Amino acid sequence: MVKNIFSFPIRLIQKSKEQQIQKELLIEKEERQKKLLKETMGTISSSNNIDELLTDKKADKKDLTTFNYQVKNEAGKIIKSSFDAKSISEVEAFLINEGYEVIKIEPRKKISLDMDLSLFGTRFKSSELSFALTQLSTYIKAGIPLVDAVRILAKQTEKPSKRKVYERIVYDLVAGEKFSTALENQSDVFPRLLINMVKASEMTGDLPTILDEMSDYYTSIDQTKRQMITALTYPLIIFIVSIIVVIFCLVYIVPSFVKMYSDMDTSLPAITVFTINASEFVSQYYVGVIIAVAAFLIILITAYKSIKSFRKAVQTLLMKTPVIGKIIIYSEVSMFTRTFSQLLNHSVHITDSMAILSKISNNEVYKEIIMNTLDTLSKGGKISESFRGHWAFPVVAYEMLVTGESTGKLGEMMEKVADHYSSLHKNAITVVKSLVEPITIIFLAIAVGFILLSIVIPMFDIYGAVGNMN
DSSP, X not given: OHHHHHHHHHHHHHHHHHHHHHHHHHHHHHHHHHHHHXXXXXXXXXXXXXXXXXXXXXXXXXXXXXXXXXXXXXXXOEEEEEEEESOHHHHHHXXXXXXXXXXXXXXXXXXOOOTTSOSSOOOOOHHHXXXXXXXXXXXXXXXXXXXXXXXXXXXXOOOHHHHHHHHHHHHHHHTTOOHHHHHHTTTTTXXXXXXXXXXXXXXXXXXXXXXXXXXXXXHHHHHXXXXXXXXXXXXXXXXXXXXXXHHHIIIIIHHHHHHHHHHSOSOOOHHHHHHHHXXXXXXXXXXXXXXXXXXXXXXXXXXXXXXXXXXXXXXXXXXXXXTHHHHHXXXXXXXXXXXXXXXXXXXXXXXXXXXXXXXXXXXXXXXXHHHHXXXXXXXXXXXXXXXXXXXXXXXXXXXXXXXXXXXXXXXXXXXXXXXXXXXXXXXXXXXXXXXXXXXXXXXXXXXXXXXXXXXXXXXXXXXXXXXXXX
């Protein structure tokens, strides 16, 4: 025992040194992976002649001014929107070329209350992307030139913010830019995967096929999101109603009984005392509680978006939570393998595919796996080595990955994995929905029942006391 006591400082120092060495090795590994990714991005994809697949070519908008305009279309309808350009004459020339009758063009004020335009930026939903890509593919198959097809999308779009996006694409196409470059100039609007797939299609000359496949891809994503929303909507409503009912009881119902009980010279049960104290706390400090909860949520969301280690910890915790973890893992595996199969099936090199996946994935756990895969590939290893035994990648998916590698049909296997886990994800959501609904109803019943019981119990005591007096 004495030996252990005296050796404790030495063991503590050794453990500290080991942790420091592990930390340095981890930093060295991350730096090596970043360097590898940078090199991959610089030479991507030499085997397929897809130059700078990951390089942002977003147009420099510092020299552009936003102009609000009013025009009249061929049907005589007045259209209001905006356009980014260097001068009014440039906007006027573009609008006239598009067949509009210009009514007014003016620079947009720095502080504008034009509610027709998006105040939070424009981002296409998966359903909107799917619909637009299907239309675009149909127009091109019908023999309509790409620029005219985009013009049709712009003219039939009601939202000015979306019309502005399409008009900018038309402007870039008329100026001689590639379709992928026109999309990349608005990379804050369009997903990187779509931009990269369009780049690949420009090399093969088969844009309609890519558009159809990407439409199916975003349709599947939209269906997954809708399944999640459908599964959570009803329980969420029940939970919110439960909170409102509990607060109403504590603020308005319980206080009306407090005075009656205070006039009685009897001791109250612990359950009633607890409810009365909760009622007083909520009534007096509800503003502080709301502010505290709002501040906590803001801090939590900010930390999740800004701090990588915190985001990874939260994602890991959720992924290891029973039931919920399966839903997240099935969804991530389905999206990862589906995207991977899309890239491989269009002759994008494996290393390039991993680099692209590392950019479009929002899950830090899978990002780490992808970066490890890049590191493994750089050493001449196989993809499956990075996925072997990892808790976030199911055994079935791993075995099919190995099979795809050994048979040379990795893209086809990844597509089958995506379909399989998409089905499992749907079933898991159904299970959660069937579990969460009764749980929320039970929560409501227990919360309201607890309050009612705490009010009723003293009444029985009072009635009993009165009966004894008689």
